[in-house]
Amino acid sequence: MKLKNLGVLAAVAAMAFSACNNTPAASGGTSNKGTVTFAIELPQQGSEKAASDPIINGIKLAVTQAGGAAGGYTIQIPQSAIYDDALNGAHDAQTGANNMSKVVADAATIAVIGPLNSSVAQAEIPITSAAGLAQCSPANTNPDLTKGAPAAQLRGGKPNNYIRVVTTDDVQGPAASQYIYTTLGKHSVYIIDDTETFGKGVADAFEKDFVARGGTVTKHDGAPKTTQDYVTLMTAAASGHPDAIYFGGVTATGGARILLAAAQAGLGDVPFVGPDGINDGSAVTKDSFLNLAGDKAAHSFSTLAGIGTFDGKAKFDADYLAAYGTAATGYAAQGYACAQVFIDALGRAGATNPADMTALREAVRVAATDTTHTYNTIQGAITFNADGDTSQKIVSIYSFDPTAKDWKFETQVDYAAK
Amino acid sequence: MTTVAVAGRRSNPASRFLRIAFFAVVAIVIYQLVLFIALQQTWLVGTSALPADQAFPVAVQQTINALSIGAIYALIALGYTMVYGIIELINFAHGDVFMVGAFLSMFVTLGIFGQTVGVSVTDIPFLILLLASALIIVMPLTGLLNVTIERIFYRPFRGGSRLAPLITAVGVSFILQNLALVFVGSGDRGAPQVFPLEWQIKFGEAKISVLSIFIFALAVSLMVALNLFVNKTRLGRAMRATAQDQQAASLMGVDLNQTIALTFLLGGALAGAAGVVWGLRFGYVRQDLGFNAGLKSFTSAVLGGIGNINGAALGGFFIGFTENLASALGFSRWSEFLVFLILTFVLIFRPTGILGQQLGDRA
Numbered sequence: 148m149k150l151k152n153l154g155v156l157a158a159v160a161a162m163a164f165s166a167c168n169n170t171p172a173a174s175g176g177t178s179n180k181g182t183v184t185f186a187i188e189l190p191q192q193g194s195e196k197a198a199s200d201p202i203i204n205g206i207k208l209a210v211t212q213a214g215g216a217a218g219g220y221t222i223q224i225p226q227s228a229i230y231d232d233a234l235n236g237a238h239d240a241q242t243g244a245n246n247m248s249k250v251v252a253d254a255a256t257i258a259v260i261g262p263l264n265s266s267v268a269q270a271e272i273p274i275t276s277a278a279g280l281a282q283c284s285p286a287n288t289n290p291d292l293t294k295g296a297p298a299a300q301l302r303g304g305k306p307n308n309y310i311r312v313v314t315t316d317d318v319q320g321p322a323a324s325q326y327i328y329t330t331l332g333k334h335s336v337y338i339i340d341d342t343e344t345f346g347k348g349v350a351d352a353f354e355k356d357f358v359a360r361g362g363t364v365t366k367h368d369g370a371p372k373t374t375q376d377y378v379t380l381m382t383a384a385a386s387g388h389p390d391a392i393y394f395g396g397v398t399a400t401g402g403a404r405i406l407l408a409a410a411q412a413g414l415g416d417v418p419f420v421g422p423d424g425i426n427d428g429s430a431v432t433k434d435s436f437l438n439l440a441g442d443k444a445a446h447s448f449s450t451l452a453g454i455g456t457f458d459g460k461a462k463f464d465a466d467y468l469a470a471y472g473t474a475a476t477g478y479a480a481q482g483y484a485c486a487q488v489f490i491d492a493l494g495r496a497g498a499t500n501p502a503d504m505t506a507l508r509e510a511v512r513v514a515a516t517d518t519t520h521t522y523n524t525i526q527g528a529i530t531f532n533a534d535g536d537t538s539q540k541i542v543s544i545y546s547f548d549p550t551a552k553d554w555k556f557e558t559q560v561d562y563a564a565k
Numbered sequence: 566m567t568t569v570a571v572a573g574r575r576s577n578p579a580s581r582f583l584r585i586a587f588f589a590v591v592a593i594v595i596y597q598l599v600l601f602i603a604l605q606q607t608w609l610v611g612t613s614a615l616p617a618d619q620a621f622p623v624a625v626q627q628t629i630n631a632l633s634i635g636a637i638y639a640l641i642a643l644g645y646t647m648v649y650g651i652i653e654l655i656n657f658a659h660g661d662v663f664m665v666g667a668f669l670s671m672f673v674t675l676g677i678f679g680q681t682v683g684v685s686v687t688d689i690p691f692l693i694l695l696l697a698s699a700l701i702i703v704m705p706l707t708g709l710l711n712v713t714i715e716r717i718f719y720r721p722f723r724g725g726s727r728l729a730p731l732i733t734a735v736g737v738s739f740i741l742q743n744l745a746l747v748f749v750g751s752g753d754r755g756a757p758q759v760f761p762l763e764w765q766i767k768f769g770e771a772k773i774s775v776l777s778i779f780i781f782a783l784a785v786s787l788m789v790a791l792n793l794f795v796n797k798t799r800l801g802r803a804m805r806a807t808a809q810d811q812q813a814a815s816l817m818g819v820d821l822n823q824t825i826a827l828t829f830l831l832g833g834a835l836a837g838a839a840g841v842v843w844g845l846r847f848g849y850v851r852q853d854l855g856f857n858a859g860l861k862s863f864t865s866a867v868l869g870g871i872g873n874i875n876g877a878a879l880g881g882f883f884i885g886f887t888e889n890l891a892s893a894l895g896f897s898r899w900s901e902f903l904v905f906l907i908l909t910f911v912l913i914f915r916p917t918g919i920l921g922q923q924l925g926d927r928a
Contacts, residue, residue, distance in 0.1 A: 193752030235742075235853060236751020342898060366613045369898045373857050376634040376885075378846065379627060379892040386604075386623040387613055403753060407848040411762050411774070434752030439849060441683020441755060 180219040180497065183507070184228050185210065185489060186250045188243065188261030188271070192233035194398040194434035198427040198478065199263055202285050203229065204471050205482030206260055209490065209525075212466070217490045218497015220507075228256065232267050237372075237399045243267035244274060251278035254504045257496075257511045258283070258489040260482065264397075265289030266344040268309075272301040276308050281512040283488055284311040285481035288319055288423065288452045289348050293534040308512050310535040312484040312526065313452040314542060314562070316345070316422070320352030320395075322542035322560045323420050323450050327391050328360045330544075330558070331418055335363040337389035339380070339405060341396030342369040349422045350395025357393075365389045372400035377408035385412045392417055397424030403439035410443045420448040426545055428476050429553035437552060447547045448557075453481050454526045455543025455556045463525055476554075484524040488515060491522055538563065582789075585875075593628060596886055600624040603894055610894050622771035627893040633777045633846060635885020636784030640839035641862035642869070642877035643791065644711070644832030650808045650872035651828045653727065657734040658714055660859015661741035662833050666707040666840025667850040668749060671756040673699045674844070682755035682848075685762065695759055699841050704834040711833025712826050720822070738855070745852035753851045756844030780842045787838055788878050791831065795874065804828055808872070861888075864908055870918030879919060883907075 187206060189199035210222050230250065232243035243262050250259050251274060258281045262268050268287045275282045284292075291297035293309065302308075327333050336357060340350035347369065354364055365387030368380055384392070392414060394405055402425040409415065421436070426449035428435035437444050463483065467475040489511070496510035514520070516535060521528050530538045540562040548555035601624040607614040615623060641663050648656045674680045678695050686692045718737050722730040764775040795801035803824045806814035815821050843858075844850055865884045869876025884904055891900035911919065 193750065196752075233751070236746065236851070366895055368895060371898070373901075374897065375857060375861065376630065376847075376888060376892065379630045379634070379889050380897055382623065382626050382630055383613075383893050383895065386615055386619060399752065403755075404847065404849055407758070413772070434750070434754075439682070439753050439755045441681070443683055 179216075179221060181504075182221045182223055182255065183493065183504075184253065184256040185222055185224050185486065186228040186230065186253070186256045186259040186261075187224065188230045188232060188246050188250065188259055189263050190233035190238040190267075191229075191231040193236035194427060194436075195233060195238055195263060197398075197432045197435045198286070201428075201475055201477045201479035202260075202263070202482030204467065205285075205475070205479040205484075206486040208467060208470055209483040209486035211470075213487070213490045217493040218495070220493060220497055222490070222493070228253070230261075232262055232264075238262070238264040238267050240267050240270035244270040247271040247274040251275060251280050256280070257493065257504070257508045258515070260285065260485045260489070262287065264345060265292060265348070268292050269301065269344065272309050273303055276302045276305045279305065279308060279509050279512050281489065281492065281508075281515040282309045283485035283515070284309070284313070285478045285485045286313055286423065286452075287311050288313055288316045289344055290315040290317045291344075291348075293536050298534065306512075307516050307533065307535050310488065310516060310531045310537075312481050312488065312524070312529070312537050312539075313423075313478070314537060314540045315452070316349040317352045318540050318562045319422055319450055319452040319542050320349045320354075321356035322544070322562065323393060323422065323448075324353050324356040324360065324362070325560060326448070326450075326544050326558075327393070327418065327420055328357060328362050331391065333390035333418060334361070335365055335387075335389050336391045336393055337365045337384045337387060337414075338367040338393045338395065339384070340367075340369050340394070341400035342371045343396065343400060345422075345424065346396035346400060348395075350393065353393050353395065370401060370405070372396075374401065377401065377404050378411050381405070381408040381412035381414060384409070385414050389414070389417060392419045394419065394421040394425065396421070398427055398434070398436040398439070400424075402436050406436075406440050406443055406447065415443060416446060418446045418448060419444075421450075423449065423451045423478070425449050426451050426477055426554055429474075429551070431552070432476075437547065437554070442549075444547045445549060449545045449554060451478070451543045451545065453478065453543065454539060454541045455545070455559045457526050459525060474553075480525055484522075484526050484529075487524045488522050491520075492517075495520075593632070596631070596890075597624050597628045600627055600890065600893060603890075613895055618770070622769060623893075625768060625771035626773065627889055629773050629777045629781075631886045631889035632781045632882070633885075634888065635882035636781050637839045637843060637846075637858070637881075638862050638865050638885050639878045639881025640784050640787065640835045640842075641858060642865035642881045643788070643874060644836050645859075645863050645866040646869070646871055646874060646877035647804075647828050647832045649866070650874075651804060651825055652719070652723065654719060654730050654734065655863065656714075656719075656832075657731075657859070657863075658737035658741055659711075659832065659836060660855035660857075660862065661738050661745075662707050662711050662714075662855070663836040663840050663843075663858055663862075664745065664850070664852065664855030665710060665741060666703050666837035667756065667843045667854060668745065668754070668840070669703045669706055669837070670699050670841040670844050671754060671850050673702050674757045674759055677702075678759075680757040680759055682757050684757065684759075686759045687761050692759065692761075696841075696845075700838060703841050704837040707837030707840065708830040708832075708834035711829040711836070715826060715829040720825075738859075742852055742855065749852060751852060753849040756848055756850045758845055758848045760845045776845060780846060783838065783842065787835060791835070792874065794831070800824070800827060861904070864904065868908055868911055868918055870920040870922045872922045873918065873920050876918055876920035883919070 230246035234242045340346040425436040430437040492514035495514040501507040543559040544557045545554035604620040760776045765772040803819045807824045865880035866877045869880030888900045
């Protein structure tokens, strides 16, 4: 625990140095208007640490590469502004809400990036919305966070402050469905979800699409993360002779446990497909799906609710590797994109010369949620609609690569036209 | 009259064992029939209803699954019930002792024998050596852990208020969980499933995994051994005497501290054995594993009649079968509801549990 923190501290120290060195050059002679903070709010324990670390690295990389400044302000991400919403090893909505109260109370914080989980975002958006603080999630995919009456309730009558650079589960689920039905050619599927906001949501969206395509759902089970005996469930599932298994959930709520039990119940050779919740790093990443599944992951597939390959990916991967010594995985590019959006917004907000930090915070929120502005992010040019959803509705599909023991990019599906 | 009956039963343990075995087999066959019929009912399981020829093997396999998880619950429940029987303490930390056992077993297979996650051992002598070593190393360690907990946290409260040790037990549970959090972290940890899962016995269409049989056989052997120990040895008699009346037992020359420590040692060792088989069966361990498993096992102990060793074993299997029934029929969301509903009704109509409490004179 201690050692890991030291590593992060070292990274921050390096960041601070590079920020100091770069600031004068980047701000190009304009007088420094002060220092602002980008806060980060992500779960950093257990299997979710494996998903959050690349995002944090991606954010820091974006800020460093932008010269650590925008709009005449110096941007800093102090360790004290990186919040952890995990409690006893898994994300916790109440902890996230408490963190967000601290984030909005800090006057220098003009934007926050996070959280990882939709259930946490549900608890946080009312707080950031009330404070008028711009929030960008690199990973939340639940549609109710931005659309319709549920989203309006979260905002509590305030103008929108929440944007996200990933697409939603009503696209992520169908993308997996299309892949299983068309590409893999499997027409009967067993569905199991973890009964949580994200897991059940994506599994339901998957089921709807799979049935609409003419596929058969042998059974749709819900197994909360406290389930003890997955072998019994999988024995029952095997009796329906499904051609594929779809899991709605994350590694922390049972992804690998279900796969291991399925292998035991005779479903070991059936494709096992899951959402971004199981795309959490290679087999050497502690706590990741592939780490726990071992060789049983041979027939596993996962999706990411974001673009998988883009112009400049090679450079991004190389820069990331050079900066952190590990390959960029999961939502690293999405973390980078969130930071880019806020750097861009801060640049435009700074140009309006806000009177004080409160005015700057509001100016950044207005700039970030501007539906007419096109952001040139690492993932390509994107705009946000009035709900805060990205125009880029791309889901990428990954398969298990047994030699690299890591997720391998297969293809990406663009849903923007649909 | 009662005395004669008890004496008669005591004089013939072999026939008693046969009678229990007979009832167990009858119960298992009835469960299989219920499951076999239920799996075919469209009104109950909807579109996943199976034709008779497919329902039969599934019913057999599910029954075996129920015996496996029931055996694990039963092994843990024994520790709860023995401790309650002797000092009337609900040892909330017991589930976490099981969790520690599961981790220790993981360390033995990973560390000492250098096994890797996802690879099984097909060399039978080596497998036997591995499993035997895991049990021989883990069981005494969890037993000693339980004794240490008793010595440090519970003994100072003995004879005083019952509430203080109860709260302390909750505290010890958190201490163990948090220690695990510090030392091994919070996520799932892969436990090597060294027992080959592809070893199966064909029973008609049904495939019964040898691992399930191993788990069940191990649990039953340990329970029989415990029963013989408690009923046939001097130390066992001391335990029973202490459970009935501490003061009188003490006056008769029973060393209370030693006897209570022995109870914790046995309970902890059984939880350790449960931890070993958990890893083999489910392939993962995590630091909060003990909470849920402990809750289910504690429920098993209450259901069977707390303080009653046979009751705890019965309760463990009962909970295992109930959960299995819910999951097998596609009502996994409802399995905990069902377990606690049954518990509630049993306690309303039979407050002392299925087999009744055995608390000696104080009950």
